[in-house]
Amino acid sequence: MKARFTPALFAHAEAVLDQLMRFEHPADAVVSRYFREHRQLGHADRAFVAETVFAVLRRGRSLEARCAGRLSNRHRLLVALAVTRGWSQRELVPVLNSNEEGWLAAAKAMPDSDMPPAVRCDLPDWLYERLVAQYSPEAVLELAAALNQPAPLDLRVNTLKTSREAVLERLAADGIGAIPGKLSPLSVRLSGKPALASHPLFIEGAVEVQDEGSQLLGLVMEAKRGEMVVDFCAGAGGKTLLLGAQMRNTGRLYAFDVSDKRLTKLKPRLARSGLSNVHPVRIEHERDSRVKRLSGKADRVLVDAPCSGLGTLRRNPDLKWRQGEESIAELTAKQTAILDSAARLVRPGGRLVYATCSLLTAENEAVVDAFLAGHPDFSLLPASIVLERQGVAYEGDLLRLLPHQHDTDGFFAAILERKA
Numbered sequence: 001m002k003a004r005f006t007p008a009l010f011a012h013a014e015a016v017l018d019q020l021m022r023f024e025h026p027a028d029a030v031v032s033r034y035f036r037e038h039r040q041l042g043h044a045d046r047a048f049v050a051e052t053v054f055a056v057l058r059r060g061r062s063l064e065a066r067c068a069g070r071l072s073n074r075h076r077l078l079v080a081l082a083v084t085r086g087w088s089q090r091e092l093v094p095v096l097n098s099n100e101e102g103w104l105a106a107a108k109a110m111p112d113s114d115m116p117p118a119v120r121c122d123l124p125d126w127l128y129e130r131l132v133a134q135y136s137p138e139a140v141l142e143l144a145a146a147l148n149q150p151a152p153l154d155l156r157v158n159t160l161k162t163s164r165e166a167v168l169e170r171l172a173a174d175g176i177g178a179i180p181g182k183l184s185p186l187s188v189r190l191s192g193k194p195a196l197a198s199h200p201l202f203i204e205g206a207v208e209v210q211d212e213g214s215q216l217l218g219l220v221m222e223a224k225r226g227e228m229v230v231d232f233c234a235g236a237g238g239k240t241l242l243l244g245a246q247m248r249n250t251g252r253l254y255a256f257d258v259s260d261k262r263l264t265k266l267k268p269r270l271a272r273s274g275l276s277n278v279h280p281v282r283i284e285h286e287r288d289s290r291v292k293r294l295s296g297k298a299d300r301v302l303v304d305a306p307c308s309g310l311g312t313l314r315r316n317p318d319l320k321w322r323q324g325e326e327s328i329a330e331l332t333a334k335q336t337a338i339l340d341s342a343a344r345l346v347r348p349g350g351r352l353v354y355a356t357c358s359l360l361t362a363e364n365e366a367v368v369d370a371f372l373a374g375h376p377d378f379s380l381l382p383a384s385i386v387l388e389r390q391g392v393a394y395e396g397d398l399l400r401l402l403p404h405q406h407d408t409d410g411f412f413a414a415i416l417e418r419k420a
Contacts, residue, residue: 003044010077010095012041013049017073020053020318027057027318043195051150052077055084057317058148061119066107075100079107117141122148126325127310134361143359146404151314153196154181155188156210156238160245160274164188167207174199183406184215185391186242205272210238213401213408217304217355218242219390220383220399220415226251227299232342233257234280237266239304244275255280256291286341298345300353305335307356307363311410314403328362335367343375349420352378355399355413364412365398371416381415 003009016034020027031050035041041049056063056076063079064071078096081087082104089101096104112120117137118128121144131140155178157164164180167188171178176194181187188207201207218239223229223246231240234255244253255278257263263280270278281290308328309319339354346352354371356363372378383399399413 003042003048005048005091005094007095009045009048012038012045013052013077014073016049017053017056017077020057021073023318023322027054027316052080052085054150054317055080057321058313059084059122060321061122061124062112062115065115065119066110068103068107070103078104082108120144122320124320124324127320127323130360130362134359142404143402146402146407147313147410148317149314149403151211151409152407153190153193154210154212154215155190155196155207156184156215156242157186157188158206158208158241158245158273159186160249161204162201162206167201170201181212181215183392183394183408184212184219186215186219187212203272205269205274208238208241208269208273210242211409213406213411214238214357215242216387216392216394216399216401216408217302217353217411217413218246219392220386220413221246221300221302221351221353222386222389223247223253223300224251228252228254228294228297230254230256230294230298230301230342230345232286232301232303232338232345233305234266235259235262235304237263237269237278237280239302240266240278241269241273241275243302244273244278247277249275249277251277253278254294256283257281258283258285286338291341291345294345296345296347298347298350300351301342301345302353302355303339303342304355305338305363305367307331307335307358308360309357310359311357311401311403311412314409328360332362332367335363336370339367339371340374343371343378343416343418346418348418350418351381352416352418353413354416355411357409357411359402359410364400364414368398368414368416377419378416379419381417383413383415386415 019030035046063076066079067075118125121128123144157167168178177191178188181189196202221243223243225248229243234240234257237255240255260282263282266280283290308323308331309316313320343352354368380397382397384395387394401408401411
């Protein structure tokens with residue numbers, strides 16, 4: 001159902017964008033809070049507001065170039081509706097002033113080729129330059145085009161409770177469009193964004209929302225029955241739940257995180273999942289005494305490291321405007337320290353997986369290369385071999401997932417094995 005487009009609805013979008021453009025808080029949190037404060041907005045109205053303001057965040061630089069000096073949030077929204085969302089001037093009549101009609105027509109007609117490459121890609125200069133150094137200008141154009149699209153909605157099937165075939169059958173019976181994921185054997189991709197929170201599959205813990213690429217980060221762990229496994233930066237526990245299912249609810253699975261808030265979000269997911277082998281533990285830092293107690297005992301350790309999150313721009317487009325080169329330097333120091341601490345937990349013959357949702361070599365290959373140089377007792381295990389055992393076709397020693405190539409968020413993983 002489409003929202004009825006009115007000046008009042010446009011004013012809501014403008015009010016949300018005013019808050020977002022301060023870049024003080026994550027965009028999804030700002031939008032959620034606004035909707036809680038304005039409960040009169042219906043489902044279709046909320047969808048209009050969210051999609052339109054996120055279009056401005058995604059396409060910020062190219063929209064501003066088209067604005068030709070009119071840089072109010074009102075004008076950003078008008079150009080976003082006309083260019084990014086493809087609305088005609090007739091559809092915009094409820095809010096368009098007569099003196100803006102010629103300006104908007106010119107904004108819509110402006111060719112992309114008139115813009116500098118970083119502006120056309122809607123990336124800050126520093127990030128564009130780093131990505132071009134890693135890939136090529138042509139590849140970055142493709143990558144940026146994919147990053148500037150909204151992400152699809154993926155589910156992970158909880159194999160403790162059901163099968164992918166059964167989930168697809170149930171969704172089809174309920175009139176929800178869905179197909180099997182192309183990469184992960186646990187993945188289901190939905191068409192559109194149906195309301196899932198009240199669906200029996202979700203309530204019963206048969207499925208969890210998880211990007212297909214993120215599922216592969218869990219699969220490369222190959223967690224087995226009866227093992228001791230550590231999710232070192234568990235967050236809200238998406239990968240923890242996958243690991244628990246891999247272990248068939250046996251052994252011990254520690255979910256470490258420094259944030260009480262994130263671990264609190266894990267609790268209801270854990271209850272739905274049916275897992276009883278998970279032990280959430282809040283730690284002060286990576287050298288916490290509760291970490292040291294497991295030194296040399298863990299069969300497998302996952303380090304899904306705190307990172308820039310630049311691989312998730314389809315979902316979190318504000319990150320590219322909220323991050324800077326100085327924050328990358330701080331993150332790489334933190335990533336190095338966490339990986340060093342996590343490595344101490346791995347028993348001889350055990351496995352350490354380092355993963356991020358970043359696109360940058362500085363947070364990915366450079367961290368792993370430095371780790372291997374300082375830890376001769378660890379060696380790289382090819383991702384292609386590990387994933388083949390999981391029923392996933394992939395070529396390459398390191399796992400690198402990119403939205404324009406794999407239709408997932410951007411992810412990186414290195415599988416490191418401690419010599420026996």
